[in-house]
Amino acid sequence: MSEAALQADASIYQQLVVERARRPLHAGTVEPADGAADGTNPLCGDTVHVTLRRDPGGRAVAVRHRTRGCAICAAAADLMAETVQGATRNEAEAVFGRFQRLLQDGETALDAETRRQLGLLNAFGELHGYRSRRKCAILPWSALLAAFKSGEDA
Amino acid sequence: MSEAALQADASIYQQLVVERARRPLHAGTVEPADGAADGTNPLCGDTVHVTLRRDPGGRAVAVRHRTRGCAICAAAADLMAETVQGATRNEAEAVFGRFQRLLQDGETALDAETRRQLGLLNAFGELHGYRSRRKCAILPWSALLAAFKSGEDA
Amino acid sequence: MNALSSTTPDLSHLRADFPILSETIRGKPFVFLDSAASAQKPAVVIDAMTHTMRHQYANVHRGLHWMSERTSDAYEGVRDKVAALLNAASREEIVFTGSSTGAINLVAYSYGALLRPDQAVLISEMEHHANIVPWQMLRDRRGIELRVAPVDERGELDLGAMEALLADGRVGLVSITHMSNVLGTVTPAARIAELAHAAGALLLLDGSQAAVHRPVDVKAIGADFYVFTGHKLYGPTGIGVLWARHALLEAMPPFMGGGDMIGSVSFERSTWAEVPHKFEAGTPPIVEVIGLGAAIDYVQAIGMGTIQAHEAGLTEHALARLGAVEGLRVIGEARTRGGVISFTVDGAHAHDIATLLDRNGIAVRAGTHCAEPLMRRFGITSTARASFGIYTTTQEIDVLADTLDRIRSFLV
Amino acid sequence: MNALSSTTPDLSHLRADFPILSETIRGKPFVFLDSAASAQKPAVVIDAMTHTMRHQYANVHRGLHWMSERTSDAYEGVRDKVAALLNAASREEIVFTGSSTGAINLVAYSYGALLRPDQAVLISEMEHHANIVPWQMLRDRRGIELRVAPVDERGELDLGAMEALLADGRVGLVSITHMSNVLGTVTPAARIAELAHAAGALLLLDGSQAAVHRPVDVKAIGADFYVFTGHKLYGPTGIGVLWARHALLEAMPPFMGGGDMIGSVSFERSTWAEVPHKFEAGTPPIVEVIGLGAAIDYVQAIGMGTIQAHEAGLTEHALARLGAVEGLRVIGEARTRGGVISFTVDGAHAHDIATLLDRNGIAVRAGTHCAEPLMRRFGITSTARASFGIYTTTQEIDVLADTLDRIRSFLV
Ligand SMILES: Cc1ncc(COP(=O)(O)O)c(C=O)c1O
């Protein structure tokens, strides 16, 4: 097993992604929750269940996910939960917007400030060369935004 | 209008073909007839009506056609009527067999004896390079064979 | 005699793009005047297909791997090109089929299943069999009525009669050619859309000919369905297009079942994929779609308006030249027309004309042109037809006219 | 480890015939193990298509001119090649469609219209969606029953259960895959034909995979319908084949309406052309049919028996090598099988495996493989699948196994 080959694997599945897929830090459910939603990818059957609790100002003070899916999806869910901790729905949408640009155009297309704001999410930078896998990383975010919305509608 | 061009035209529509299409020698109907049949080409709507009278030995002593069709079809009908004059059904079928080989393979593929037997029908020798027109030359023959048969069945 | 007006664009440089045009036929230069049956292909189309198969091919949609992703991108990219060509509202309105015939049958089966048995479909006397037989089959399957709008002596649609046929409000769909493949007539599409909609009917336009010869704007026309076929638009065989308004595609049941058109499958029940995929069952004509994309790029670079002007010039020239051939009668004299001219010659059968033209290297079509009812309308059994493409020249038309003169004197 | 038995033919010289195989993917040599989704094309197929479009192209059947006649000859000549490939009784039994999916839908619409609502269609648990959804749609349209024969743990058809499902004599058609695109299982076609016929049912075989991997003899099998798809047989996209016994084609109503499938057309009534033309409406995929002919010549020159032996050797080797990867489970262990191997790896999702293989230049497919019910049968949501073609080598399989080892240790 050559070093070069391992590095090639690692360029798309960075250490952080593999670790969070194996041992998520934000798995579980928030109880009681102010918002909950499921995301499902009909093509592969992967599902993400997101629950959250918000403070009176609308900030998500707790976000948890239960994911049955591939490593990309599981890690994306976990890093999402970490990143949007304390965010309002609008702020979460802004992060998601940046994340989508990262997946769409790749790291090199983004300015330094955006890259800084993306923080841990930069781990998915190489996904932009794997178009069919982008939806795996996006699935948790659709569930999150639906969870925010379900909380507001309730 | 160049000589070469005229010759090119004439190589497929020999003088005999053009003449018989314009002024058939065997057009009309035999009355009373011992056999009659129609041939129709559904692709172009051309029709050939063949009537014949037979002697006790089964020989077609009179054959006439009424053709609404292209020059190839009209000339083929007229030259057919001339060629099978006095033939039995079996003999007509043998002529038709030789004629089909001429259309299929061309003059050069036939032996001298066959070419001799074909007589006037050799006028259609170049048709073998024009596959889609062969059925125009064959149509009168289907009508003829059906007319023989209709006579026998009656 | 060289009646080309100065406003006619000169496209003769395009001939070099079509390798086949330098072939010889029976020792004569190839004069191809049968584009309405199927057009020849420019090298860019052939090369796009070849390049795909040599360098970047795999099945689309289903694969996660590099080749499959790249091929899917190329395939889906053509939907945008088609949407732009027709000015469709979105790429999701573009469904790939096998041909125009495939597209019309899709509508006849799928939209046809939504028609009530007491409704009618209205076609015209100048339709191609592809726009007659599917509706007859629907009639025989579902009991709907088939109505036929007449064509006048000039070869134009009788709009008054059409309005009368629509008057009882029972017509659910008007399905009309946008340009006749026999008469060259271009139909007043926007006006027909108004008439149809005023009577509560939808409008399908058979653009198999029109889309090749002029700019098409389905939004400006106000059509509901539009179909065309790749091989006439200088593209590959095996690929056709159905455009339909999004809401219609949403409402219509699927036509064929299989892979790629489903959401999920269980033996009890399956759900359908989003449009347009709902209508694209199984492995699509991948390489052919990519080739169609190259063909669309090619004609768009020339400009459909330029193509239309070029053919208008050719048609004018041809009508003048052919009109001077003794005994020649042009069938159809519509005021708005494209580069398709059908004719008969007194005393000479269309098939003999076609064969003698072929003997001289000139390819025209002879027969009923898949429009038997129209032949009956004009009291003829067949015509010879010369049709033009972007590569057609006035010289070729002159060769046609001169040869017809000679053939006539030889045959008659 | 190089377990290739000495009887396995060496076909590695064929790789040079496939231009795409020398591409690199993400900087790595291209290891294409996704032939079951769609095969790559040898240069002879690409060249046949290119040659047609560059030198000898026009629409078929309708034209009297030289180009049209020559193109028609080439097109019709392929019917003989297909008939020989399948050992059909005559060329008239060969119908060209757009794909396997198109062919099965043709039967579902056309033969399906001849079934009585109290009859049933019997499929199996291991069908591709292309052989499930058309029958569901027929059920929903006509009220027939859809029965499903189970698959055992090994991935073989349960023939006892099948016989029981046929026992009441109400099954009109058995429609079964000749080789599973997921499990590799080759079904006992002749035995199924006996069972079906004994119960008064006809048999359709979905040969989309089988026809690629082994000799097929529809007469020896005793089948009634057989379908396959060009793009998996090293041929073009956009072309499929339906074979059916002549008497069946005669009895069946047409599927699509349009040009070339009619005898004559009037608005009141149309008559149909002779088979097989009755089922080929509109301009067919001309260039694709010609390309399919080149593909058939190519595989026939190698020999379908040789191809089968080659893939049997590869499959044996692959089962041994993959079986040694920790946590890897092969789905399907049929005793008669072809070169398609689906597997799961404990703790690693199929999509991650596919992506990491792709990162290393190796193309496999991951997902449900258009066979969701079969996934459910085996209690899984997806698999990774490696599938072999005539150009596949044991070295490629070794690279796959080694890379899987590494990926596993990396991911799990
Ligand atoms: C067993 C089987 N049946 C049917 C099909 C459908 O073939 P196509 O997509 O070419 O119509 C496939 C392949 O996708 C297959 O593997």
Ligand SMILES: Cc1ncc(COP(=O)(O)O)c(C=O)c1O
């Ligand atoms: C007006 C018109 N409609 C429909 C068709 C059918 O097109 P296709 O044979 O490609 O399906 C044609 C051409 O043949 C046509 O000219």
